[in-house]
Amino acid sequence: MGRWVFDGVEYATRGEMCEARRRRYVELLNKGMNFTQAALAVGVSKRTGKVWRNGRTRATGRNEKPSVDWYRSTVDKPKRIDSRYLSQDERISIADWHRQGMGVREIAGRLGRAPSTISRELRRNANPATGMYGPYRAQQMSADRLKRPKTAKVHAVPGLLDYIRSGLKAHWSPEQIAGRLREDFPDNGDMHVCTETIYQAIYVQAKGELKKDIAKALRSGRARRRPHGQADSRKPRFREPMVMISQRPAEVEDRAVPGHWEGDLICGAANKSAIGTLVERTTRFTILLHLPDGHDAEHVQQAVIDKMQHLPRLLRNSLTWDQGSELALHKRISTALDMQVYFCDPHSPWQRGTNENTNGLLRQYFPKGTDLSIYPEDYLDAVAEELNDRPRKTLGYRKPSEKILELINAA
Incomplete structure (x- = not known):
């Protein structure tokens, strides 16, 4: 095995030795040596030093980043750079296209930026020694300018x-x-x-x-600022993107097509227990979800799947819910049941009017302020059966159970 020695120090691997050599190169530059002198002092060519500083583009088209951080200033860098500033990837594209002879306006059009942005970028961040534009050096220079030590007014x-x-x-x-x-x-x-x-x-x-x-x-009594983010810049409610009720098909609104459901929870004392409710919009048929172990997202999504997976396909078109955290795993429901899940707008219970009305009827069986975990699943099924056997004026005094059987038989 070879011995990796640099500046009188032996290193276990070649990588450690090269890292020490690059560190020494940066130290010499910071002490005032020029590029040629610093490269010779650490035993590499001037060209190698340039690759260390600026990175390079391989023949395969892959861009390699600089291996030394000589252009980074001592000023703290912001943890996050706003999207209105050019990104590292955009600067790489600018460098490649500019090298190919592409004009400023064409580059701007491809990136969706103003031509003045590209022109200023090439002018401000070019290497003053060579006049060439390097994307990694430009990124460092831009970051240095972002956060300046400035005394507040x-x-x-x-x-x-x-x-x-x-x-x-x-x-x-x-x-x-x-x-x-x-x-x-x-x-x-x-x-x-x-x-x-x-x-x-x-x-x-x-x-x-x-x-x-x-x-x-302060009248607010707060010693910490409350964020005032714009509605369109707020953090998404769930990890999986929501499909909003505004995107729901028109057929759901007129109740002409069955299989579109509305869902919600009715909660017990101190919100420590809950029962899930599912109501079909066309027939008003009701299903109750037993949640003895909690009403978090994991238990709710599993209860919905268990209850609805045996329904005929024509009765599994969509489910509309509010933005409660209990439906954070809505993608699992969509995948398991092949059924689209839609979400209401915040504070808009009228968008699930059928479900809200049914929840009011259920309070006859499950009064507010009581512990809902004491009711067994067979009792919930009995309540749902009684509700589905009740004549409804909106159905011409037909029963939900009769209407849904008609649909199944017709299919």
């Missing part, structure tokens, strides 16, 4: 922070403080700040004992 302008503190002690809201600053200092633009700037100043400082002071000063 409330600390940079004398007297501004004291004014804000005085306003808070007088129980003024940040909006009132911002408005009053413009009244008291109409000709001093440095003393004008927006409400958001004041909020940022408050919550950034709200640490340790200061949290108590902030909580007392």
